Amino acid sequence: MKKVSVIMPMHNVEKFVADSIESVLNQTYSNFELIIVDDNSSDSSYTIASQDAAKYPNIRLVSNSKKSLTGYSRNVGVMYAEGEYISFIDADDMYRSDYLEKLVMALEENDVSISMCKHRQFVGKHCKAKDNSTGNVTVIDINENQQFLANARGYCWNKIYKREIFEQLSFPVEITFEDIPFTYAVLILAQKIAYVDEELYHYRRNVSGITMTNKRVPQRGILDLYYSASELEKNYQLVKRDNQLDKIMRELTHSVLYISALDASCWIQMPHKDYKRVVNLFAFLANRRFGLTLAENDYMQLEKRNRILYFLRLLFLNFILDKTFYTDKTDKEILEEIGSIIDNYIENSNSKEEAKKK
Numbered sequence: 001m002k003k004v005s006v007i008m009p010m011h012n013v014e015k016f017v018a019d020s021i022e023s024v025l026n027q028t029y030s031n032f033e034l035i036i037v038d039d040n041s042s043d044s045s046y047t048i049a050s051q052d053a054a055k056y057p058n059i060r061l062v063s064n065s066k067k068s069l070t071g072y073s074r075n076v077g078v079m080y081a082e083g084e085y086i087s088f089i090d091a092d093d094m095y096r097s098d099y100l101e102k103l104v105m106a107l108e109e110n111d112v113s114i115s116m117c118k119h120r121q122f123v124g125k126h127c128k129a130k131d132n133s134t135g136n137v138t139v140i141d142i143n144e145n146q147q148f149l150a151n152a153r154g155y156c157w158n159k160i161y162k163r164e165i166f167e168q169l170s171f172p173v174e175i176t177f178e179d180i181p182f183t184y185a186v187l188i189l190a191q192k193i194a195y196v197d198e199e200l201y202h203y204r205r206n207v208s209g210i211t212m213t214n215k216r217v218p219q220r221g222i223l224d225l226y227y228s229a230s231e232l233e234k235n236y237q238l239v240k241r242d243n244q245l246d247k248i249m250r251e252l253t254h255s256v257l258y259i260s261a262l263d264a265s266c267w268i269q270m271p272h273k274d275y276k277r278v279v280n281l282f283a284f285l286a287n288r289r290f291g292l293t294l295a296e297n298d299y300m301q302l303e304k305r306n307r308i309l310y311f312l313r314l315l316f317l318n319f320i321l322d323k324t325f326y327t328d329k330t331d332k333e334i335l336e337e338i339g340s341i342i343d344n345y346i347e348n349s350n351s352k353e354e355a356k357k358k
Contacts, residue, residue, distance in 0.1 A: 007077030
């Protein structure tokens with residue numbers, strides 16, 4: 001029985017981390033270690049994790065003194081990992097008790113480098129609804145089933161990887177959406193994936209999570225989506241074997257940029273003139289780089305088109321977009337302008353908050 005190293009980045013999740021740790025400890029697969037990488041938590045998360053680490057010899061708690069985003073913590077966890085296999089769990093999510101067992105079995109029985117499963121999203125208390133999935137295991141050849149790659153999303157959790165994957169790729173460390181460029185690249189690198197049709201990973205929709213509360217998100221985080229798309233392009237050039245996947249990767253990268261514009265239109269909070277400018281700059285970037293009409297080939301979001309909220313967001317985006325918008329600025333200059341607009345807004349907001357306190 002080969003060892004699995006489960007890596008858990010942790011930052012200010014005192015309400016959920018005990019449940020997350022318990023879900024790993026309760027696995028039916030016994031040969032694993034849990035590496036918790038604490039990223040400067042200021043609440044009681046570290047205390048909770050350290051108490052469990054003191055009780056269980058297969059838990060290692062690493063204190064990351066370098067204030068960073070999640071990508072750095074994931075890389076630190078990989079560096080400490082002793083297992084032949086590696087898996088990730090966010091510190092507010094949960095594994096089903098047979099998560100490791102079923103994904104390891106799928107990995108080994110099908111002689112692939114990655115196995116993955118479906119996930120279930122829940123809010124508040126853990127969702128215990130019955131999983132109506134088939135439980136079947138299918139081997140997916142990425143070259144033959146490009147649509148699977150398009151629909152895979154950019155999540156690094158809900159998967160188990162052979163360790164050698166990380167000899168070629170790591171997570172970018174300076175952006176919020178670090179798993180997008182990593183995940184698509186490793187799926188291409190692996191070529192074949194064992195897919196388990198069961199909701200073994202339970203993803204908590206946490207409104208206090210990093211992508212909802214970090215100062216970079218939703219302001220600077222919108223820029224991070226652009227940089228994530230750029231990292232994805234770089235990684236693809238590292239791992240591709242031929243040009244067979246060029247078209248689908250082009251469309252996926254465009255989708256990431258499209259989400260930049262969509263999220264900017266809905267989440268950033270600043271004067272109307274400024275955020276309209278930001279949205280149109282993002283849309284212009286995507287269309288100039290890829291020659292596609294916005295949302296024309298949005299594979300990443302395709303499944304959400306039937307949801308009423310997403311449909312309303314699309315309508316709002318189209319309302320804001322200026323179809324005749326044009327600029328002769330370079331990509332770098334456009335990004336600098338977006339960053340300047342956002343930074344000025346944040347600075348002005350902070351100044352107003354300080355004035356109120358006085």
